[in-house]
Amino acid sequence: MSENVTLPEQQGSSDGVRERRELLSVEGMAMHFPIYGGFPFKRQVGAVKAVDGIDLSVYEGESLGLVGESGCGKSTTGRMMTRLLEPTGGKITYRGQDITHAGRRQLAPIRSEIQMIFQDPYSSLNPRQTVGTIIKSPMEVNGVNPSGGRENRVRELLELVGLNPEHYNRFPHEFSGGQRQRIGVARALALQPKLIVADEPVSALDVSIQAQVVNLLQKVQREMGIAFVFIAHDLAIVRHFSERVAVMYLGKVVEVADRDSLYNRPRHPYTHALLSAVPEADVDSASKERIRLEGDVPSPVNPPSGCRFRTRCWKAQDKCATDEPPLVQISGNREGHLTACHFPEDPTTEKTGADIVLDPALAQLEKTADTE
Amino acid sequence: MLLEVRDLHVEFHTRDGVAKAVNGVNYSVAEGETLAVLGESGSGKSVTAQAIMGILDMPPGKIRGGEIFFRDRDLLKLKPEERRRIRGQEMAMIFQDALSSLNPVLSVGQQLGEMFVVHRGMSRGDAKVKAIELMDRVRIPAARQRVGDFPHQFSGGMRQRIMIAMAMALEPSLIIADEPTTALDVTVQAQVMDLLAELQRELNMGLILITHDLGVVADVADRIAVMYAGRIVETSPVHEIYKAPAHPYTKGLLRSIPRLDQKGQELYAVKGLPPNLLHIPPGCAFHPRCPMAQAVCRTDVPPLYTVDEERRSACHFWKETLDER
Structure with missing residues (x-):
C-alpha cells in the first residue's frame, strides 16, 4: 500500500463467496x-x-x-x-x-x-382509495397481469406483509401506523x-x-x-x-x-x-x-x-x-x-x-x- | 417530595366515546432527581405532564380524579391565578417541537425577557440583559448579537436550547421535558441532553423527562416509570430496569432494540398493537400482547406489586418475569 492510498474500488465484503453484480x-x-x-426580476x-x-x-x-x-x-x-x-x-x-x-x-x-417505501405512512397512502386499489394501482399503471388476476395477487401480498387479506376493501385510516407501513411495503412489492x-x-x-x-x-x-x-x-x-x-x-x-x-x-x-x-x-x-x-x-x-x-x-x-x-x-x-x-x-x-x-x-x- | 401525583385519572370526551388516557397514575419526584417517564404514543405520558402543568385542554380533556401535590399543595384545588403564578416560576415545561412552541414574530430576546417582565416586574432593558445572560448560559454563541434574532434564524438544536433557557429563566424547582430531543439529530441530541443534565444538577431541580427512547434516558435518569395504556406498569431505579425488567412490556421494549450480538437475525418484536384508548382491554391492558398472559390477566387488573424497596411492577407474574431471562 503506497503511503496512504489505494485505488477506490468498491468491491464489497471480503468473503468472496458470492459473485456480486x-x-x-x-x-x-x-x-x-x-x-x-x-428584484424586480427573479434569477438564480x-x-x-x-x-x-x-x-x-x-x-x-x-x-x-x-x-x-x-x-x-x-x-x-x-x-x-x-x-x-x-x-x-x-x-x-x-x-x-x-x-x-x-x-x-x-x-x-x-x-x-425500482420501488420506494416512504417515511410517513400517513401521507404516503391516498386516503380516498381502498387498500386493494392502492396496492393494485402499480400493476395497472405498468400493465402487469399476474396469473390468477391482480386482485388475487393483492391478497397474496397482503398476506405476505402480515395483514389480513379480508382487509382488501378497507381504507388507510382504519389502520395503525405500523399496519399502514405494511401496506406501503406491499405496494412496493407489487411489481416484484x-x-x-x-x-x-x-x-x-x-x-x-x-x-x-x-x-x-x-x-x-x-x-x-x-x-x-x-x-x-x-x-x-x-x-x-x-x-x-x-x-x-x-x-x-x-x-x-x-x-x-x-x-x-x-x-x-x-x-x-x-x-x-x-x-x-x-x-x-x-x-x-x-x-x-x-x-x-x-x-x-x-x-x-x-x-x-x-x-x-x-x-x-x-x-x-x-x-x-x-x-x-x-x-x-x-x-x-x-x-x-x-x-x-x-x-x-x-x-x-x-x-x-x-x-x-x-x-x-x-x-x-x-x-x- | 417535590411533586407527587396520586391516582390521577384523565379522560377525553370524543365523538366516538370516552378515551381513557390516564387511569390511575402515581409517581413522585424529589428535588434534584430525574424521573424518566417512558411510553409509546397514547400511553398517557404527555397527558399526565399536561395535567401537572395545568395546560390540559379542558374540554375535551377532563380530570376525573386524583391529586397532584406540589410542595404539599394540591394543584388541582388551586384557583387559576394561583396556578398561573406557579407555572413558569416554580415549574416549567420544555416541548418537543421548539419551532412551534416559540412565537415566530417575536425575537428570542423578547420572548426570554418576557418571563422577567411578567413574573419579576423588570423593565424591558433589564430583561434584555437577563435574556443575554440566559443565552450565554445555554451556550448560544454570540448571544449579544443574536438576542434580536427570530426563532427561524436558529437551527433546531439552538432553538431547543432557547426553550431550555426559557424554562430555566426563573429557576423553577421542577422542569418537565416532553420529548426534548426527539426532533433533533443524534449529535445535537447529545449536546442538548448534556446541557439539560448539567443545568439540572447546578440548580438542583426535579426533572421529569418524558420520552419513548430507551437509550436517551439510560445516561441521565435516576428512576424510570414505564407507562402503558394510561397506567404505570413498572417503576424502578435505572440500573435495575435495564438489567432485569420486572414487567413483560418493559422486557419486550428492551429486547426489541437491535443489539450488537444479533445483527442480521430477526429482531424480537412485541406482537400486536398498542390498545385503543376507547376500548382498553379488561384486566391487564397488556395481556393481548403479552407472552406470559394467563386467565387471571384477562380479568384482574394487576396492582403495583412491590418487587423490592424501590421497584414496583404491575404484573401478576413479575416474579416469573424477573426470573426468566
Whole structure:
C-alpha cells in the first residue's frame, strides 16, 4: 500500500463467496436545488448543494444503509436513485444503462424494478382509495397481469406483509401506523422490484412496532433477494439491517464500508463521533467514551471549502481547508472500506483481525453481548 | 417530595366515546432527581405532564380524579391565578417541537425577557440583559448579537436550547421535558441532553423527562416509570430496569432494540398493537400482547406489586418475569 492510498474500488465484503453484480451505481451524482431571488426580476442567486458529487454502488440482493444527520442529502440521494428527481450532475447507471436523464418512456420499464417505501405512512397512502386499489394501482399503471388476476395477487401480498387479506376493501385510516407501513411495503412489492429504496421506513413508528416492520423488511429482503437502500438516521437499526453502510455528511459520502468494519473501526472522525453520540439502552456502558461535536451542520448553500467536516472536526489542520479528501481505501482499512479523510482515526493493527475495536465503549458492549 | 401525583385519572370526551388516557397514575419526584417517564404514543405520558402543568385542554380533556401535590399543595384545588403564578416560576415545561412552541414574530430576546417582565416586574432593558445572560448560559454563541434574532434564524438544536433557557429563566424547582430531543439529530441530541443534565444538577431541580427512547434516558435518569395504556406498569431505579425488567412490556421494549450480538437475525418484536384508548382491554391492558398472559390477566387488573424497596411492577407474574431471562 503506497503511503496512504489505494485505488477506490468498491468491491464489497471480503468473503468472496458470492459473485456480486452491480445493480445500480452512481458516479459524481449531484443535486443542486436553485435558489431564486432578486428584484424586480427573479434569477438564480445560489444553490442548495443537497448532494454534491457522490459515488456509490448497490449490488444485487444486498442491503446498503445510508446514514447521516438531517440535511446531509440522504433522502435526496434516495430520490435520485429512484429517479423521482433528476440529478443536476453526475451519472446514474442501472444494470449498465445510463438513466441519468432518461425520459418518461425510457424509464417506464425501469420504474417497475425500482420501488420506494416512504417515511410517513400517513401521507404516503391516498386516503380516498381502498387498500386493494392502492396496492393494485402499480400493476395497472405498468400493465402487469399476474396469473390468477391482480386482485388475487393483492391478497397474496397482503398476506405476505402480515395483514389480513379480508382487509382488501378497507381504507388507510382504519389502520395503525405500523399496519399502514405494511401496506406501503406491499405496494412496493407489487411489481416484484429488484431494488427498493426505503426512506426512513420505521422512524415514524412506535418502538414496539419498529421491530415488527424491520423484521418484515428483512424477511422480504432475504427471501425475495431484493436489493435495499435503507435510509435512516438510527444507527442501531441500520447496523441491524444493512450489510454495507455509507455515511453521509453535507452532501458527500465520507465513509463507506461493510457493517462490521464501519461500526468497529470507523476511520472518519465524523463516523466515530456519530457512533459515540448514539445513546445506548445500557447503563453498564458508563465508561463509554463520548465525542461531543460542537455546533451544527453548516449550510449546504455555502459549504466549507476542502473537507466539509473540518469546521466541527477536532483533528482539522490547514490541509483540510484547501484539499478535499478523496473517498479512498486508506491504509489499514479492510477491503471495500473507503474513507474520505486526510487525518483518519487510528487504524487498529491488522494482525488480530476483527477482534480489535477502536471505540472502547463498543468493545465493552461487544463483550457484554458475548457473555450473554 | 417535590411533586407527587396520586391516582390521577384523565379522560377525553370524543365523538366516538370516552378515551381513557390516564387511569390511575402515581409517581413522585424529589428535588434534584430525574424521573424518566417512558411510553409509546397514547400511553398517557404527555397527558399526565399536561395535567401537572395545568395546560390540559379542558374540554375535551377532563380530570376525573386524583391529586397532584406540589410542595404539599394540591394543584388541582388551586384557583387559576394561583396556578398561573406557579407555572413558569416554580415549574416549567420544555416541548418537543421548539419551532412551534416559540412565537415566530417575536425575537428570542423578547420572548426570554418576557418571563422577567411578567413574573419579576423588570423593565424591558433589564430583561434584555437577563435574556443575554440566559443565552450565554445555554451556550448560544454570540448571544449579544443574536438576542434580536427570530426563532427561524436558529437551527433546531439552538432553538431547543432557547426553550431550555426559557424554562430555566426563573429557576423553577421542577422542569418537565416532553420529548426534548426527539426532533433533533443524534449529535445535537447529545449536546442538548448534556446541557439539560448539567443545568439540572447546578440548580438542583426535579426533572421529569418524558420520552419513548430507551437509550436517551439510560445516561441521565435516576428512576424510570414505564407507562402503558394510561397506567404505570413498572417503576424502578435505572440500573435495575435495564438489567432485569420486572414487567413483560418493559422486557419486550428492551429486547426489541437491535443489539450488537444479533445483527442480521430477526429482531424480537412485541406482537400486536398498542390498545385503543376507547376500548382498553379488561384486566391487564397488556395481556393481548403479552407472552406470559394467563386467565387471571384477562380479568384482574394487576396492582403495583412491590418487587423490592424501590421497584414496583404491575404484573401478576413479575416474579416469573424477573426470573426468566
